[in-house]
Amino acid sequence: MPDNRPLRIIHCFRSPIGGIFRHVRDLAEAHARAGHEVGILCDSTTGGAHEDALFDEIRPHLALGLVRLPIHRSVGLGDLTAFWRSYKEIRSLKPDVLHGHGAKGGAVARIIGSVLRANRYRVARLYSPHGGSLHYDRGTLTGRAVFSMERLQERATDQIVFVCDFERRTYEAKVGRPRVSSALVYNGIDDGEFSRVHARAGAVDFLYIGMLRDLKGPDLFIDAFARTERAVGRPLSAMMIGDGPQKQEYEQMMLERGLGRRIGMLPAMRTRDAFSFANTVVVPSRGESMPYIVLEALAAEKPLIASAVGGIPEVLGAASPALARPCDAASLAEIMTRSINEPAWLRAAMPEPQGFRARFCASTMAASMLGLYERLADRPEERVRPVAPFREIARS
Template identity: 40%
Template sequence: MVATFAPGVAPPRLASEPLAVDLPGVSPNPCRTGESLRILHVFRAPVGGLFRHVVDLTRIQAEAGHRVGIVCDANTGGERAERALADLAPHLALGVVRLPMRRNPHLVSDAAALMGVRQRVREVGADVLHGHGAKGGVYARLCPVQGGPIRAYTPHGGSYNYRPGTPLHRLYMGIERLLARATDVFLFESEFVAARHRIYAGGPERLARIVHNGIAASEFEPVGTVAAAFDLVYVGELREAKGLPYLLQALSRLKAEGRRLRLLMVGSGPDTDSLTRLADELGVRDAIAFEPPQPIRPVLGRGRVMVVPSLAESLPYVVLEAAAACQPLVATNVGGIPEIFGAFSGGLVPPRDVRALSGAIARILDEPAETRDGRAKALSDSVRARFSMNRMGADVLCGYAAAMAARPAAAQPAPAAA
């Protein structure tokens, strides 16, 4: 089953166009190749932070004169993904192809998807095959096309964060070690994931860049707090790996201390039912409002404090977005979150620690509003200086250029006919 949002005929190559555009706030780009590129982004789920990253890159790359396309799962994201892809269509000269892709490894399904990716690469004559997440990384790097596109990989956490130390994690890291041989450039979204690759996958050094997720200038406008706001707000997947059982236990602990707080939980996920049952068991179900996924900025203004109790992360957009919008935050000291907080990371709490989490929530709610808001503004200013969307786009394009320059001359694709 293949769904296509744009014709599969590749547009003519514009040999005179540069690899990267001079973007506001970014030094003049040093990574020109003298031609427009045909870039295919491959990933599984058109949802969450990974999808936002691809959407942002697509817009930046298209505005820089490149031809961009997407290959992703046909069965994930529902109507919201359909709308997002339709909105992105004007930037997708190479269109969108949706193929069935399973979350977990599956020999028959993965082989079929891999052949679908290969067909798309051949149809559009891709110069760059950029895999995102564990599944997209497998398809992009194993795609059986001789020569042709460079293979770029952005993990977005993925298998690197899956139960480190377990046999399954060791298996995944063994696969990553093998796939590294087919990787022209790693574009790690955080120093944390880059370190995990070195520790768990290892192998010979490969061309790599740290390319932090970036935020648009418009996202630094404070959202403010509406009247009758919830005390706490959570935005993200409803999964136990996000630390939500510990958040519910912290809410119960605070209730036992005489604090009757209200929590807004926005998102969906596989553990919705079990989390609802746990809330009932803890006696806090009536203090929680569950709502489906929706744009984050309006949600932020409905809570006094945002809580991110994750057990593992890479460089979560939800934290970047909340910090940019001057939203007071309580977050755990995991993954790339300390990279976002920078000099403010001393206030992060250990994961799986209900006492520390409830204590941090109580302290931030009890402190004077001007102190809380002042710290949020300082973090926003710090994020603005370090996590630019334009910088992200330019760094990715420079990574492509470095990979092309590092290729042996015999492996370089032949120039297109005039």
């Protein structure tokens, strides 16, 4: 900044679960270590003991503190209270940068940032969709309403930051070409995570780790596991690790198929701890942007099978034999079966480690994002641009 003082950065998002939370924690820690002041504003009604422990870890890096208040998933009258409380908290912290993540976080950052700007307070307003609202179908009434709101909020946006090219293309197809400056900054993994996690004694064959909701495909995982058992002609083993609103549905699905004893379930835990439970990680999602679980598994040198959705083909390669057809349990099962019958095949199909690390390391992600923050904070006259060209950042 002109006076060399540290940037005051606040990240706004709704649910402190999953990839967005991981993304924000990594940015917050990296930028705090670089001497900047960082804060977080998010929902207080989601998350559990695992997330509380993660907050405790990041808290020493939050010079601007942690603000948690009720921010509901659906749009409702409660949003008015949430926005008012958020406005008072953010105004008191005098940020230079407001970075909204996901639909609700993006709305909080951009609307409140615009109110501050109307009161002649200089603040940069950034938005990262992280998939979020982009998962809606443009052909539905809800989808059209959501995308219209996305378009409208561009007027309150200084920079849209996509985490993968798929997300950028989806935004252009459903919302339209951004009318403000946009950039691509890939998600990144901390240098300390680029080391193999060995399977423990008695490890299961396959691991699902993530939110227990249909979007992430736990039901596809269970179906594919049953098909794989039939294909190889013997019992196999699996583990599902995570929490979510449909947990009981999946437990019932396993019981009905007689899989209760061969698929275990554990609550959410650190991904590297979870990786030790299994030989192969399966990501059966119906929809993604750039999922951290894929990056984390590859950094831990775990063989990975995934649906070809979102930015996953950008990581594994579009022609990777480890990619299954989206929403297709039979396709997943074919790859899972081959991984059992040819144990060395799947590991050989994984990306080359050096190239993967150069492209998806957290230091590159944090430096690229900080460059955007500093540019927007230093040069407010450039914050809003009419149909600025797309910029790609952090490609190797």
